[in-house]
Amino acid sequence: MRSEYRAPLRLRLGPRHWLLLDGLVAALFGVFTFGILGAREANEALAITATVLATSTLPLARQRPVMAAAGALAVFWLSPISPRYGWIALVPLAYSLYRVAERHRSAVAAPALGAGLTATVAGTLPSFEHLGGVVPFGFVLIVAWTIGFAVRQHRLHGEAILRQEAQRGEERAAQERTRIARELHDVVAHGMSVITVQAAYARLVVRTEPAQAADALAAIETTGRQSLAELRRLLSMLRAGNGSPAEDEPAPSLIDLPRLAENTAHAGVRVDLSVQGESLPLGPGLELSAYRIVQEALTNVVKHAGTDHARVTVEHRPDAVVLDVVDRGRGGDVRQEGYGLTGMRERAALYGGTVLAGPMPDGGFKVSATLPRPADGTS
């Protein structure tokens, strides 16, 4: 199954892969800039040091953007010695300012941009010769920073919506639990107390007054039947909307997702399924819940999204399984689809997991479920 369904390369890369890639790009950049700029400097030691420093900020920026920006800025401030240092540092500085704005809140990102812009002044020193460079240099840095800022806002907005929806979902689930608890209490309070009291009475008089005992037993029988019917109704209500497979059929699990994808395609929505990480067995209960969550989410796509395409990602992490179902359809208000999402949340909650769901800022809808892996590999 893993060999059939592969995630896009971008998603399969881990932090170490990114570091390696960044390192390769940085090395190329370093050789290139030194070749066309640094090598022409009279002070070779300084040129090499500056190039290495500027280059090293590139792989650093992903994890430590502020530190990277500071490094690049330091190189930029060598411009008064030679304008070439400004050119060497321009790309690293712009890139790390992008990363700063993407990563940090404005209280950090804005001063970082301010500090970065002093580089444009450095470029004009010591004789204010290259005043014309201030505008384009400043423009490049501001654009890079603004892109990072926008990416960050976009991400925060999405997260806020997901959080809000999670909160609403928790409230709904709590209400649902209260309702079920009340119904259960009624069944038990009415049925079981009658049965207990009548049985106690029947036992008490079974020898002395057999007719009374028989009446009590009849009452127990009737009440027992009624309670069973009530419980059946309650259970079917709890299962509602999740289908009820024939009893001899094995419960579906994550292995059945390709079949689910096929079936969904028949319903008019093409599903790209990708599985990442090593799929260790999760235990039947958790597997079933995971399958049902994906099924429910895809059902919502078919019913509400008005699109012909959805993406399902199953990510096996060491500590959890993360299920993402994303479409680029109508998005829409999650409140209208409350029922299915409530069901998904309750399923996830059974195993200590969470479900986040909500429209995405640029259209479409995302359901993301995280199910912690049981400690002993079963559930």
Place this chain on the structure above:
Amino acid sequence: MTIRVLIADDQPLIRSGLRGIVGTAADLTVVGEAATGLQAVEGILRLEPDVALMDIRMPELDGIRATERLTAAGCATRVLILTTFDLDEYVYGALRAGASGFLLKDVRRTTCTPRSASWPPVTRCSRQM
């Protein structure tokens, strides 16, 4: 001395079962039944039983309100609250209202007959009267 008991519960099958159990004990006698809280208050004030077995969830007036009214009226009847679960909210509410004790509906014969020492409210109340 015979202890006079009134049973208040909205479920007829609970009443009949309790009536049967109480009736088999030589020194207990059921003097009345009530299906609602209002009936219970009315019956207890009229019949003045020694003990009332009072369900909590009843129509018209719940068992805790009914107990409050009896306490306010200065009634000497000891109220034993009947419950399915010993939920704290009910326990405190009922004791504040003036109930003497609780009887879980998973009654056993031993706890239900005054011969056993495990029905203290009844013994205490009969001694006091």
